[in-house]
Amino acid sequence: MSAAPHRPGPNDAVGxxxxxxLAVQNLSKSFGGVRAIExxxxxVRPGTVHxxxxxxxxxxxxxxxxxxxxxVPDSGQIxxxxxxxxxxxxxRFAAAGLGRTFQNLQIFxxxxxxxxxxxxxxxxxxxxxxxxxxxxxxxARSEVSCRDVSHRLLEQVGLYGYRDxxxxxxxxxxxxxxxIARALAAEPLLLLLDEPAAGLNQTEASEIDTxxxxxxxxxxxxxxxxxxxxxxxxxxxxxxxxxxGRKLAEGTPAQxxxxxxxxxxxxxxxxxxxxxxxx
Amino acid sequence: xxxxAPTASELARARLRRWAFDxxxxxxxxxxxxxxxxxxxxxxxxxxxAIAVALNAIVCVGLNxxxxxxxxxxxxxxxxxALGGYGSAILSGSQGWPVWLSMLxxxxxxxxxxxxxxxxxxxxKGHYLAMATLGLxxxxxxxxxxxxxxxxxxxxxxVPPLALFGWVVRGEHTWYWIACSGLLLAVWLAQNLIxxxxxxALRALHGSEVAAETLGIDSAxxxxxxxxxxxxxxxxxxxxxxxxxxxxxPAKASFMHSVELVIMVVFGGMASVFxxxxxxxxxxxxxxxxTVLKDYEMMVYGVVLIATMVFFPQGIVPTLARWLAxxxxx
Numbered sequence: 001m002s003a004a005p006h007r008p009g010p011n012d013a014v015g016x017x018x019x020x021x022l023a024v025q026n027l028s029k030s031f032g033g034v035r036a037i038e039x040x041x042x043x044v045r046p047g048t049v050h051x052x053x054x055x056x057x058x059x060x061x062x063x064x065x066x067x068x069x070x071x072v073p074d075s076g077q078i079x080x081x082x083x084x085x086x087x088x089x090x091x092r093f094a095a096a097g098l099g100r101t102f103q104n105l106q107i108f109x110x111x112x113x114x115x116x117x118x119x120x121x122x123x124x125x126x127x128x129x130x131x132x133x134x135x136x137x138x139x140a141r142s143e144v145s146c147r148d149v150s151h152r153l154l155e156q157v158g159l160y161g162y163r164d165x166x167x168x169x170x171x172x173x174x175x176x177x178x179x180i181a182r183a184l185a186a187e188p189l190l191l192l193l194d195e196p197a198a199g200l201n202q203t204e205a206s207e208i209d210t211x212x213x214x215x216x217x218x219x220x221x222x223x224x225x226x227x228x229x230x231x232x233x234x235x236x237x238x239x240x241x242x243x244x245g246r247k248l249a250e251g252t253p254a255q256x257x258x259x260x261x262x263x264x265x266x267x268x269x270x271x272x273x274x275x276x277x278x279x
Numbered sequence: 280x281x282x283x284a285p286t287a288s289e290l291a292r293a294r295l296r297r298w299a300f301d302x303x304x305x306x307x308x309x310x311x312x313x314x315x316x317x318x319x320x321x322x323x324x325x326x327x328x329a330i331a332v333a334l335n336a337i338v339c340v341g342l343n344x345x346x347x348x349x350x351x352x353x354x355x356x357x358x359x360x361a362l363g364g365y366g367s368a369i370l371s372g373s374q375g376w377p378v379w380l381s382m383l384x385x386x387x388x389x390x391x392x393x394x395x396x397x398x399x400x401x402x403x404k405g406h407y408l409a410m411a412t413l414g415l416x417x418x419x420x421x422x423x424x425x426x427x428x429x430x431x432x433x434x435x436x437x438v439p440p441l442a443l444f445g446w447v448v449r450g451e452h453t454w455y456w457i458a459c460s461g462l463l464l465a466v467w468l469a470q471n472l473i474x475x476x477x478x479x480a481l482r483a484l485h486g487s488e489v490a491a492e493t494l495g496i497d498s499a500x501x502x503x504x505x506x507x508x509x510x511x512x513x514x515x516x517x518x519x520x521x522x523x524x525x526x527x528x529p530a531k532a533s534f535m536h537s538v539e540l541v542i543m544v545v546f547g548g549m550a551s552v553f554x555x556x557x558x559x560x561x562x563x564x565x566x567x568x569x570t571v572l573k574d575y576e577m578m579v580y581g582v583v584l585i586a587t588m589v590f591f592p593q594g595i596v597p598t599l600a601r602w603l604a605x606x607x608x609x
Contacts, residue, residue, distance in 0.1 A: 110486045133468040143476075
């Protein structure tokens with residue numbers, strides 16, 4: 001089984017060009033008078049990799065936390081397949097199809113790698129407490145299939161050898177991939193990756209790069225928040241640049257790389273070739 | 280240096296370790312102990328203690344699910360225990376219901392009460408459940424000791440013996456098998472729960488609540504369900520205790536009894552089903568053993584508790600399991 005089954009591809013009739021999987025409209029959030037995100041709108045089409053970049057403090061993590069329901073926005077809408085999710089509890093965002101990883105790992109360190117991924121299958125398994133306690137036949141079968149799928153996911157991210165290792169005994173780079181496997185286990189419609197390459201060396205970062213490209217090829221829709229520009233430019237279909245909680249620019253990686261406002265925000269000077277292009 | 284092939288003793292040790300951590304072997308070991316124990320129980324007094332251990336252990340296995348897995352403390356479990364006992368005593372006594380129906384009804388009523396108390400409190404983050412159950416326990420304790428027309432007041436209430444379709448259960452020996460079967464069932468149910476999506480969801484809440492919620496886990500719902508399960512376990516043990524003893528007093532509902540139950544769970548080890556059993560075993564038998572010390576009984580009891588928490592900070596069973604794991608890896 002693929003990690004991303006039955007997902008509409010970018011050219012599918014159902015989710016064709018222009019039809020957004022995720023539509024964010026006029027989103028705003030302040031913390032005690034500081035505006036973290038201000039009147040932000042963007043759309044993510046199915047089957048694309050949408051990167052969000054910006055300097056530290058630009059509001060990327062705040063945005064991500066709103067997209068999965070951890071923070072409630074002050075105003076605006078978050079529509080997934082047309083349904084506005086704002087105000088619902090976090091677990092409903094997950095049930096609607098949003099999965100994520102965390103910038104600062106949020107691994108279940110009290111479990112093995114396999115159990116972490118199996119926990120990720122939560123929404124896909126029978127989860128009645130009574131049936132679980134009585135270990136009904138259906139429950140036992142469900143447990144076996146959950147284990148099989150989780151084994152396969154661990155294989156896909158190259159962690160099969162760690163399956164019975166407790167997470168607190170695993171290296172950092174492996175935990176980064178474990179979080180991705182755990183998020184994929186829920187079969188999300190949209191996967192949000194919060195700095196998946198942060199703190200990784202060159203080899204590990206290129207493994208993440210390969211993994212994201214493979215997910216995209218399988219039709220998974222991804223929102224990627226990342227500082228590693230080589231990774232962003234290599235895998236993205238669309239790039240959104242945030243600065244001070246506002247949208248600075250949005251476009252393909254090539255457009256973004258040429259955009260004088262982006263160059264200025266990142267380098268602090270106007271590139272000579274683009275002089276005059278930005279007042 | 281190349282790693283040598285494992286020796287026979289290393290293999291044996293690895294096998295032993297795998298066996299020791301398999302939950303099924305724990306249940307089997309407990310069953311073996313229960314079957315062999317009567318060989319060493321030389322009189323009815325010992326049987327009586329064994330029954331008390333088994334019934335306390337049922338409460339602790341349930342309470343451990345709540346404390347060790349859902350991360351919530353109840354300071355009112357003696358209330359659920361007593362309510363189960365009194366409910367069944369009143370229904371089967373003055374109301375003349377069949378005993379089995381009285382037991383079922385009073386356990387279901389306790390489950391409903393747990394739902395009513397848990398639903399608003401478990402939506403809040405923090406230890407509001409501990410406060411709510413503390414209050415509830417005190418109310419139950421006051422009600423059973425003052426409503427003397429129904430409950431017999433401080434003098435207690437006599438309870439009809441357990442009768443199942445004409446067969447009247449009497450005697451310590453029969454009760455030993457009933458209480459121990461109940462314990463085995465409780466352990467089996469608890470282990471099944473832990474090794475299921477619901478159990479993993481609960482452990483995930485301990486690991487990282489925010490990650491658990493972003494995986495679709497409704498934390499309030501699971502905490503509530505486990506609270507109800509633990510209250511019903513306490514009620515079941517309460518009804519069995521009442522019908523076994525043939526008598527029930529308000530002491531069963533006291534706040535001190537609630538605290539004792541929590542101590543048993545922490546002493547044996549949180550988030551460990553067998554920890555709850557060991558905690559119930561040690562802390563039920565210890566006061567009996569210490570009676571020979573007369574005046575010093577409570578002092579020694581306190582020293583044992585303190586020493587255990589110093590040397591076995593995670594409780595007896597998890598600390599021993601850690602030592603065993605370390606020894607197996609060596």
